[in-house]
Amino acid sequence: MELDANTQLFFHWIPIVFGLYLMSPFGEGLASKLSSKWPSLKTLRGRTLGGMLAVTFGGFTVSAHTLWIHNKANEMGGSSFCSADGVWDCSSVIGNSDWNTMPFIGLPWGMVGMLAFALFMWLIISVAKEPTASWVLTHLKIGTNLGILGVGMIFYLIYAEYDIGKLCQYCTTAHVAHVIATFGFFRLASMYGSSDWGIGMPKDVESASRARKDKRGGYVAPKIASEEE
Amino acid sequence: MQRRNISNEAGGRADGMMIVSIIFFATLAYIALTTSPVYTGVGVGDRAPELQGEVWDGTTWTSFNLHDNFDENWEEDSGEGTWYMIEFMDTNCGACQSAATKTFPEMQSKWLEPKGQNGRSVPANTTVEFLAVSIALHPDSWAYGPEEIKSFIVDYNQEFPFMDDHDNSNRDVWEIPGTPSYFLIAPNGIIQYASPEDTSQTVWDVMESKIPRGEA
Numbered sequence: 001m002e003l004d005a006n007t008q009l010f011f012h013w014i015p016i017v018f019g020l021y022l023m024s025p026f027g028e029g030l031a032s033k034l035s036s037k038w039p040s041l042k043t044l045r046g047r048t049l050g051g052m053l054a055v056t057f058g059g060f061t062v063s064a065h066t067l068w069i070h071n072k073a074n075e076m077g078g079s080s081f082c083s084a085d086g087v088w089d090c091s092s093v094i095g096n097s098d099w100n101t102m103p104f105i106g107l108p109w110g111m112v113g114m115l116a117f118a119l120f121m122w123l124i125i126s127v128a129k130e131p132t133a134s135w136v137l138t139h140l141k142i143g144t145n146l147g148i149l150g151v152g153m154i155f156y157l158i159y160a161e162y163d164i165g166k167l168c169q170y171c172t173t174a175h176v177a178h179v180i181a182t183f184g185f186f187r188l189a190s191m192y193g194s195s196d197w198g199i200g201m202p203k204d205v206e207s208a209s210r211a212r213k214d215k216r217g218g219y220v221a222p223k224i225a226s227e228e229e
Numbered sequence: 230m231q232r233r234n235i236s237n238e239a240g241g242r243a244d245g246m247m248i249v250s251i252i253f254f255a256t257l258a259y260i261a262l263t264t265s266p267v268y269t270g271v272g273v274g275d276r277a278p279e280l281q282g283e284v285w286d287g288t289t290w291t292s293f294n295l296h297d298n299f300d301e302n303w304e305e306d307s308g309e310g311t312w313y314m315i316e317f318m319d320t321n322c323g324a325c326q327s328a329a330t331k332t333f334p335e336m337q338s339k340w341l342e343p344k345g346q347n348g349r350s351v352p353a354n355t356t357v358e359f360l361a362v363s364i365a366l367h368p369d370s371w372a373y374g375p376e377e378i379k380s381f382i383v384d385y386n387q388e389f390p391f392m393d394d395h396d397n398s399n400r401d402v403w404e405i406p407g408t409p410s411y412f413l414i415a416p417n418g419i420i421q422y423a424s425p426e427d428t429s430q431t432v433w434d435v436m437e438s439k440i441p442r443g444e445a
Binding site: 125133 | 257
């Protein structure tokens with residue numbers, strides 16, 4: 001049984017919708033269920049990073065699919081691999097030789113998307129693995145700036161779709177994933193340094209450790225200079 | 230004593246890079262193995278670039294776009310489709326005038342009138358079209374314009390359409406080094422012969438070998 005292009009697109013939406021749900025306040029319940037396997041999901045930071053990773057993975061797979069369609073369109077004609085139903089007509093957009101590559105560089109847009117989402121995934125994974133590292137803020141800044149740059153490119157591609165007179169459902173899916181990821185980076189950047197960021201461990205583990213420390217009666221730092229004497 | 234460097238801050242980044250690289254290159258390998266894209270160009274095996282403009286068909290000027298006539302789903306043994314022989318020429322060029330006098334009369338009757346006495350047989354649903362693209366080699370010193378094209382057609386008894394490319398827009402895209410230059414294009418838009426890169430044979434030889442024969 002061969003799936004049509006719109007049905008195949010559905011598979012790319014699954015991680016994107018899952019990720020968006022995890023990032024949203026509604027995803028708290030789901031995150032607490034998953035936290036037995038991934039404890040960091042108990043924190044807002046962990047949920048945001050987990051959701052962003054799922055969203056960017058969806059963006060990466062849809063970009064790869066777009067590149068595959070682009071190559072197949074060159075090889076055998078676009079209409080064979082991409083549905084063309086009225087205004088949603090990816091074959092007319094991906095197969096359009098005037099608009100289907102990045103200006104100056106000449107890379108197919110699918111490849112540009114793959115590179116961008118791969119970079120996003122690397123930023124997210126590294127921050128998720130070491131949320132207290134000294135380079136975290138730099139990664140978040142790269143993410144937000146790259147996100148803004150990508151939004152500019154999205155506007156260019158929307159203009160291309162307007163010029164062609166058709167909309168590409170695959171491209172739109174990648175655009176949605178990019179916008180969500182950009183929003184995620186901004187959210188993480190605002191979270192960084194606040195209590196929401198935590199110190200790399202879930203709140204209950206953090207409070208348990210504090211309680212343990214209190215019980216042991218550890219060193220208490222003086223609050224004012226006179227106390228030192 | 231020198232302290233051992235116990236910083237493990239690079240670990241997260243290296244792990245992330247490894248995971249992402251594996252995903253990226255595995256995906257790229259899959260795409261490379263399952264697709265074989267044909268790129269637009271002017272060499273044999275390339276998809277023909279855009280070729281559009283006003284064409285004089287003997288009675289009127291009409292808009293023509295070569296790509297509109299391609300059938301991307303064409304199959305080689307289908308016995309269908311339209312083959313295009315494209316000639317880039319200049320109405321003032323001596324070699325083009327010579328070809329128009331010596332070669333084209335015979336080739337016109339051979340390929341454009343297949344049912345005639347001298348016609349080469351082709352399958353029932355296969356057609357062959359000639360298209361001349363009139364470019365301007367020396368726009369500042371030689372005479373150009375639609376009337377030049379019309380006169381050339383009449384003077385040399387050319388029985389196929391001529392495209393006005395005196396602004397050289399198509400010439401630049403097709404990277405024409407000189408005139409006459411010939412291309413043979415299959416019904417799916419793939420270039421089968423390009424005289425700028427192959428001087429060992431003529432377009433007529435290639436047409437003879439590539440275009441299928443019909444029943445005698």
